[in-house]
Amino acid sequence: MVAQQHSVRSYDEELKFLVARIGAMGGHAERMVERAISALVTSDTALAQRIILDDKLLDDAQREIDEKAVVIIARRQPLAHDLREIIGAIRISSDLERVGDLGKNIAKRVVAVSEGLQPPRLFRGLEALSDLALTQLKEVLDIFASRSVDRISSLRDRDDNIDQMYTSLFRELLTYMMEDPRNIAPCTHLLFCAKNIERIGDHATNIAETIFYTATGRLLPAERAKDDRSHHIMMAPMLRKAGE
Amino acid sequence: MAQVAVQLPEQESSGEEQGTRSAIWLMLAAGLAGVAVLCAMEPALLWAGLAIAVLLSLIAIMALRPRRIVLRDASDALVRTSDVLPEISAIDLARAVADPLIVFDRGGVVVHANPAAVAVFGAVLPGTMLQLRFRAPELQHLIEDALHGNDPGTVVDYVERLPLEQLYRVSVTLLDRTSGLSALVFRDQSEGRRIDRMRADFIANASHELRTPLASISGFIETLRGPAKNDVVARDRFLGIMQEQTGRMARLIDDLLSLSRVEMKPMLKPGETADLRPILERVIDTIDQRAREAGLKVVPNWGEDGFTVLGNKDELFQVFENLLENACKYGRDGGRVEVSLGRRDDAGEPGIAASIRDFGPGIAEEHIPRITERFYRVDVEASRSQKGTGLGLAIVKHIVTRHNARLLIRSQVGEGTEFTVFFPERKKLLE
Structure with missing residues (x-):
């Protein structure tokens, strides 16, 4: 991207640079996921191809942040809040890089799904799910910008909505597969x-936890039992009937 | 009588030559002269003369006054510009700008965000790094360029897709070279984009959803013209079904239009407030008859306080009307529907909650996260028999999102469902 020569003058500016890079990474990750879903829904294989290439930006950015962070730690030997800030930057950037990978993975599937015209109802749930996850990611990054950690707990609770939605979608897609074997490939x-x-959504939650740790020095209370109940779903006879 | 005849020619000629002002003075003089002459000749005309003189002088005063005021204002304004303008703070000026405007310094740190920006982007507090809040790659480039002192003349389009789609045309202007302050201005371009999108969505939804009833109607017509031509009983039954289907199509179109309308509207006007209590009372009045027909009693539950939230009265009315209507449709066996209003916390956040709870069969857990999707139906048959279109909750959800509120749904199978619209307490950022 902008490979500008950053003549870093002061420690403060070094930190600021790290944080600003995270903002840019966040923007890229959000954009990639958003576009991947839209490529999926509109069967836009060209867009999908561009997204796959874009992932390199995120990988590069993450590597850059890692290197910069190591250099800062070595040269300045930061303590307390500054140290947490740097560790936080490393962690958040790796979460964002993963988000980008997941976006790329969705983009890679566009070609397979768009073979044969899929009915719009197949995508409706997926769009709603991605709206939830992207809202979560956006809010987390907005919190990172404003440092308003008091909003984090309500955010973490909303991760449950994503899990529930995912479970419901899982069920729905299974039903479609049972309805018609030709649906199996795209639905998978x-x-x-x-x-x-x-x-x-999980990565967004991770980032939220990192932000909380950076700002307060404390860890968020342990994660509640995580449960997206899709692992319990089987092809129960009732479900089979509903599919007919 | 003689006076008037004398005055008129004088007035006209002087009016042409010297303007109205001297004409009025002449009129006055002439009037007074006339009065004096008449007084000498016939005292009985004295009063009439006086009256005319008073009238004329009144006219004179009226004609002169506005002019004098204008003069005074103009000179005042001159004084004001030179003395007072520098004292108007930049913040006052920013407040007057209707578009979101954010002032930032050389390091990309927000110095000030005007109320329009706060209304649209939430709290963009001073000290926030701009590059963290506006992360879209195009904006990153724009801000980066501005921070490096490159020509900030470019304009980029920026889309905030969530929670509601907004399109802005963004530009950066350097305000002051010495302090390095610049302004980021967002011009809202969402209208056009939304219209396009709406059109596409509407056509897709309408064509998809109208196809089923249409197919069934045309099937019945075919049967009526063919095999059932002379079958009186069948004809009557088929016509009944056809009427039902056309009714459904009409409702669908109504709801689709209504959804399009709420989606079309731009963001809420900042600062618009509504008291929830009278809204809920009105909703209950509207629905009461229908509820009683369904064998339900609507039980309101709130204190004397008002509960004022940021929002639009008509839209909130539509939200609660839809929710209460649903409660009446699907909560039949419960016997009552509770409507309550009060302050409470959601996930540790204080706010105002308005809930509508029915005691019907409830909604199974797997459906709850999805019932606000368009055309998502828990039970297609039940929805059809209740004349549902599958759009009511989508409309509710959209309006609630526009209000920065949350729709919370709690349900237990066999025990009923509670829909809560939760308005988080906004910190008073503007004060």
């Missing part, structure tokens, strides 16, 4: 896409 890809989106 969509299942993976849904799982990816659900994982993006």
Whole structure:
């Protein structure tokens, strides 16, 4: 991207640079996921191809942040809040890089799903799920910008909505597969896409926890039992009937 | 009588030559002269003369006054510009700008965000790094360029897709070279984009959803013209079904239009407030009859306080009307519907909550996260028999999102469902 020569003058500016890079990474990750879903829904394979290439930007940015962070730690030997800030930057950037990978993975499936015209109802749930996950990611990054950690707990609770939605989508896609074997291939890809989106929500939660730690020096209370109940779903006879 | 005849020619000629002002003075003089002459000749005309003189002088005063005021204002304004303008703070000026405007310094740190920006982007507090809040790659480039002192003349389009789609045309202007302050201005371009999108969505939804009833109607017509041509009983039954289907199509179109309308509207006007209590009372009045027909009692539950939130009265009315209507449709066996209003916390955030709770069969857990999707139906048959279109909750959800509020749904199978619209307490950022 902008490979500008950053003549870093002061420690403060070094820190600021790290943080600003995270902002840029966040923007890229959000954009990639958003576009991947839209490529999926509109069967836009060209857009999908561009997204796959874009992932390199995120990888590069993450590597850059890692290197810069190591250099700062070595040269300045930061303590307390500054140290947390740097560790936080490393962690958040790796989460964002993963989000980008998940976006890329969705983009890669566009070709497979768009073979044969899929009915719009197949995508409706996926769009709703991705809206939830992207809202979560956006809010987390907005919190990172404003440092208003008091909003984090309500955010973490909303991750449950994503899990519930994912479970429901899982069920729905299974039903479509049972309705018509020709649906199996695209629906399997969509299942993976849904799982990816659900994982993006998890990364958003991770970032929220990192932000809380950076700002307060404390860890958020331990994660409640995580439960997206899709692992319990089987092809129960009742479900089979509903599919007919 | 003689006076008037004398005055008129004088007035006209002087009016042409010297303007109205001298004409009025001449009129006055002539009037007074006339009065004096008449007084000498016939005292009985004295009063009439006086009256005319008073009238004329009144006219004179009226004609002169506005002019004098204008003069005074103009000179005042001169004084004001030179003395007072520098004292108007930049913040006052920024407040007057209707578009979101954010002032930032050389390091890309927000110095000030005007109320329009706060209304649209939430609290962009001073000290926030601009590059963290506006992360879209195009904006990153724009801000980067501005911070490096490159020509900030470019304009980029920026889309905020969530929670509601907004399109802005963004530009950066350097305000002051010495302090390095610049302004980021967002011009809202969402209208056009939304219209395009709406059109596409509407056509897609309408064509998809109208196809089913249409197919069934045309099937019945075919049967009526063919095999059931002379079957009176069948004809009557088929016509009944056809009427039902056309009714459904009409409702669908109504709801689609209504959804399009709420989606079309731009963001809420900042500062618009509504008291929830009278809104809920009105909703209950409207629905009461229908509820009683369904064998339900609507039980309101709130204190005497007002509960004022940021929002639009008509839209909130539509939200609660839809929710209460649903409660009446699907909560039949419960016997009552509770409507409550009060302050409470959601996930640790204080706010105002308005809930509508029915005691019907409830909604199974797997459906809850999805019932606000368009055309998502828990039970297609039940929805059809209740004349549902599958759009009511989508409309509710959209309006609630526009209000920065949250729709919370709690339900237990067999125990009923509670829909809560939760308005988080906004910190008073503007004061």
